[in-house]
Every structure is written in structure tokens, then in C-alpha cells.
Amino acid sequence: MSGTALWVTVVAGSLGCYLLKLAGLSVPAAWVEQPWVARIVDFVPAALLAALVAVQAVSSGQDLVVDGRLVALAVAAIALALRAPFILVLVVAGATGALVHVLTG
Amino acid sequence: MSAARSATLRDALGLGLAVGLYGAAFGAAAVAAGLDVWQASTMSLLMFTGASQFALVGVLGAGGSALAAVGSALLLGTRNTVYGVRLVPLLRPHGFRRLTTAHWVIDETTALAIAAPDRKLARLAFLVGGGSIFLMWNATTVVGALGASLLGGAAQAALDAVVPAAFLALLWPRLRKGFPEAAVQRRVALGGAVVALALTPFVPAGVQVIAAVVAVALAGRPRAAERPTAREEMA
Numbered sequence: 001m002s003g004t005a006l007w008v009t010v011v012a013g014s015l016g017c018y019l020l021k022l023a024g025l026s027v028p029a030a031w032v033e034q035p036w037v038a039r040i041v042d043f044v045p046a047a048l049l050a051a052l053v054a055v056q057a058v059s060s061g062q063d064l065v066v067d068g069r070l071v072a073l074a075v076a077a078i079a080l081a082l083r084a085p086f087i088l089v090l091v092v093a094g095a096t097g098a099l100v101h102v103l104t105g
Numbered sequence: 106m107s108a109a110r111s112a113t114l115r116d117a118l119g120l121g122l123a124v125g126l127y128g129a130a131f132g133a134a135a136v137a138a139g140l141d142v143w144q145a146s147t148m149s150l151l152m153f154t155g156a157s158q159f160a161l162v163g164v165l166g167a168g169g170s171a172l173a174a175v176g177s178a179l180l181l182g183t184r185n186t187v188y189g190v191r192l193v194p195l196l197r198p199h200g201f202r203r204l205t206t207a208h209w210v211i212d213e214t215t216a217l218a219i220a221a222p223d224r225k226l227a228r229l230a231f232l233v234g235g236g237s238i239f240l241m242w243n244a245t246t247v248v249g250a251l252g253a254s255l256l257g258g259a260a261q262a263a264l265d266a267v268v269p270a271a272f273l274a275l276l277w278p279r280l281r282k283g284f285p286e287a288a289v290q291r292r293v294a295l296g297g298a299v300v301a302l303a304l305t306p307f308v309p310a311g312v313q314v315i316a317a318v319v320a321v322a323l324a325g326r327p328r329a330a331e332r333p334t335a336r337e338e339m340a
Contacts, residue, residue: 001139001165001171003141005171006139006140006144006165007144008171009161009165009171009174009175010140010144010147010148010151010152010161011147011151012171012175013148013152013157013161013174013175013178013179014147014148014151014152015151016175016178016179016182017152017153017154017157017178017179017182017185018151018152018207018208020179020182020183020185020186021154021182021185021186021188021189021207021208021210021211022189022203022204022207023186023189024185024186024187024188024189024190024192024193024207024210025189025190025192025193025198025203025206025207025210026189026203027190029190029193032186032187032189032190033187033190037183037186037187038187039322039325040183040322041183041184041187042285042286043289043290043293043321043322043325044180044181044183044318044322045156045181045184045276045279046276046279046280046290046291046293046294046297047293047294047296047297047317047318047321047322048160048177048180048181048297048314048317048318049156049160049272049275049276049279049294049297050276050293050294050295050296050297050298050301050317051297051298051300051301051313051314051317051318052159052160052163052164052177052269052272052301052314053269053272053273053276053298054297054298054299054301054302055163055167055301055302055305055313055314056163056166056167056268056269056272057269058302059167059302059305059310061168061310062305062306062307062309062310063305063306064302064305064306068262068265068266069265069266069269071266072266072267072269072270073266073269073270073273076269076270076273076274077273080273080274080277086126086127086130086274087126089270089273089274090130090267090270090271090274093266093267093269093270094263094264094266094267094270095263096266097262097263097264097265097266097267098259098260098262098263098266100262100266101259101262101263102259
């Protein structure tokens with residue numbers, strides 16, 4: 001993607017997110033406090049974040065590949081299960097990814 | 106200074122420092138996805154809502170289109186609309202103040218304002234929390250982005266491994282026991298991941314992420330009989 005296209009993406013996304021925030025302060029509460037809106041807000045993050053985890057861990061363009069990222073993700077999951085703080089989770093995942101890269105050349 | 110006031114200030118400032126770590130992770134993820142330091146910083150300044158920022162660079166990093174990237178950022182940004190509705194009675198922003206207040210309506214400032222014991226402290230928590238988070242988030246975005254752009258080779262592999270781990274860390278609290286409807290959250294998460302992977306070979310990069318969300322939303326559409334009322338939802 002070109003630099004200009006990236007800028008358009010960045011600014012359009014930012015403007016959209018700001019307008020969503022402003023809408024909450026501006027529209028009547030009854031418009032937003034619909035059951036279906038509540039369901040979206042409660043559950044979209046889990047679906048979206050999980051989809052991103054999966055895609056970031058094993059996709060490369062349209063191919064599915066198993067490499068150090070998946071190993072690192074497994075290590076991160078163990079760290080999270082042991083209630084490690086965020087920064088430690090990232091450090092062990094990064095170290096694992098680098099280690100696999102060095103070992104597999 | 107009253108105990109409630111100092112507790113509110115301590116929480117607001119402490120949260121700002123904690124969020125700073127995510128800012129560094131975002132800066133690094135943005136650079137890994139192909140953004141430069143300026144673009145990463147612009148996002149932290151103007152978008153200023155962490156999950157949406159991660160989603161946008163996540164989709165771009167997976168080779169997704171601008172439309173898919175902005176779409177996933179907006180899907181996550183709908184949370185802030187609901188937060189705004191809850192903040193209106195506490196903050197009562199009018200005129201120009203409403204435009205500036207809106208920029209700081211995020212997970213953390215909403216949690217701080219709602220947790221405060223009264224309206225005055227809710228405003229204080231929102232302003233101090235919003236201010237400290239905004240400063241830390243933007244400063245650490247630059248640190249993360251600059252740090253990541255100096256890396257090469259094995260360090261780049263490390264960075265590639267950090268991005269999915271960061272998304273997992275954002276997702277994890279929703280799957281834990283104690284989170285509202287954690288069992289449903291787990292099914293939704295599993296569904297999202299499976300659909301996204303299944304579609305990856307067949308659709309343009311990034312589209313599978315949005316498609317996964319739509320598929321899960323349609324599958325989980327409440328039946329008319331079991332649809333809860335708004336009052337139950339809020340409980």
C-alpha cells in the first residue's frame with residue numbers, strides 16, 4: 001500500500017472512530033441502548049480479536065503457514081494462564097519468535 | 106484532600122502509566138504492519154482508542170485493504186458510542202466541551218468515571234485519567250515505533266511474534282471466568298478464529314477478519330423469545 005493510501009486509511013479510520021465517540025455524547029440514549037447494539041458491543045470484540053490472533057499467527061497473505069509466531073503464541077497463552085503481566089507476555093512471545101527464527105534459519 | 110479524591114487521582118494516574126505499555130506495543134505493531142512513525146503517532150493522537158488502532162494495523166499487517174482495516178477499527182469503535190451514552194449524565198458536556206470530551210471517551214476513562222463515588226469526582230477521574238492516558242499513550246507509541254524501526258533479522262521475527270501475542274493478551278480477560286457471559290465469549294472467540302482461518306485462502310487478506318465477525322454475529326442473533334430486555338442487558 002502506498003504512503004498516500006496509508007495516510008487516507010489512518011485519517012479516515014481516526015475520523016470515523018471520533019464520530020462514533022461523539023455520537024454517544026450527542027444522540028438520545030434510547031437510540032443506542034437497544035438490545036442488538038448491546039450484543040454487538042459485548043461480543044464483537046471477542047470475535048474480532050480472536051480472528052486477528054488467528055490471522056496474525058498463521059497467515060501469510062492468502063497462505064496458512066506454521067512458523068515461530070504460532071510457537072510464540074502458545075508460549076504467550078501459557079504466560080497469560082499463569083497471570084503474567086502484559087509486558088512479560090510480549091517479551092516471552094518475542095523471545096520465542098526470535099529463538100525459532102535463529103534455530104530454523 | 107479527601108480520601109475519595111486521592112483514591113480517584115491515584116487510580117486515574119496509575120491507569121495512565123499502565124496503558125503506556127500498550128502504547129509501545131501499538132507503536133511496534135504499527136511499524137511491523139508497514140506504517141511509519143508519523144502515521145503511528147497520528148493514529149494515537151487522532152484515533153486514540155487502543156483496540157481500534159490495533160485492529161487497523163492488524164488488518165493492514167495481514168495485507169488487508171484500507172476498507173477492511175477501517176471497517177474493523179470502526180466495529181471496535183462502536184463500544185465508545187455506548188460509553189458516551191453512559192457518560193452524558195455524569196459529565197453533562199455542552200457546546201464545544203462536547204467536541205473535546207468525545208475524544209477521550211474510551212474503555213479506561215469510562216471505567217474511571219463510572220467507578221467514581223460522585224459526579225464531581227467522576228469529572229475529575231475522566232479528565233485526569235484521560236489526560237495521563239493520552240500523554241503516555243502518545244509518548245510510548247513513538248518509543249515503540251522508533252524502537253521497532255531500528256530492528257532487523259531475528260528482532261523482526263520477534264516483533265512478528267509479539268503482534269499476535271498482544272492481540273491474545275487483549276482478548277484474554279474476556280475469556281476468563283468472572284467476565285460477563287465468559288462461556289459465550291469463548292464460543293464467539295473460537296468461532297471468529299475458525300471462520301477467519303477457513304476463509305483466509307479464499308478471500309482478499311483482511312476481509313476474512315470482518316467476515317468472521319459478521320458470521321459470528323449472524324450465528325449468535327438472539328431469537329425473538331429469548332431476546333433480553335434493555336433493562337436486563339444493563340444489569
